[in-house]
Amino acid sequence: MIASTPDPPYYAVIFTSIGTDDMQGYERMARHMEELACQQPGFLGVESVRDDMGITVSYWKDEASIRAWKRHVEHQVAQRKGRTDWYARYHVRVARVERDQAGGREVGSPSRSGSHATAR
């Protein structure tokens, strides 16, 4: 699902990963981490897709909420397991969202959608 985020600025954590051959326990942990993330202060939404590669983008109110989530005890366990078992490679990028635009056939043109389209 496309995350419904507030007007920028806010933050995005772009997590890109390539799994190993042994993904045992991964799906369950990923689901649990997503549920847990949703409950954290400052959490705004998450978008996630996986095929050969996975991309998960989570959205946060500010850097403080990202840091707090990174330090969460259960998340720390998951991160460790990811580094040692599940991910052949990963790259995590923390970015400040500065502008955005929504649209599409179901939404109509951005200027009529009520979304926060910005001139560019």
Place this chain on the structure above:
Amino acid sequence: MIASTPDPPYYAVIFTSIGTDDMQGYERMARHMEELACQQPGFLGVESVRDDMGITVSYWKDEASIRAWKRHVEHQVAQRKGRTDWYARYHVRVARVERDQAGGREVGSPSRSGSHATAR
């Protein structure tokens, strides 16, 4: 493939979309747009995954390169076709990448990987 990006800061365009029932011509155009994007000044890399939803993150040197690519004639045609035919919904977010970290089993711990890990 995970994009190999330089040290931050640089920019990310996070494009999230849900397709319509009629995706005719989409794959071919998407491939062509990716090839074309790679040739643009300021392009740094791209990561893309699609299942029910698609997430494509492209990385750029600065905002000027993003704006120039947005205005590219062939890209304009693709954007129009996307808005009217291929995307039930989409959300595009332009974000400034401020810090990043790479790792994983094939890479070793971030501190030994030669990647630009930053304290957080």
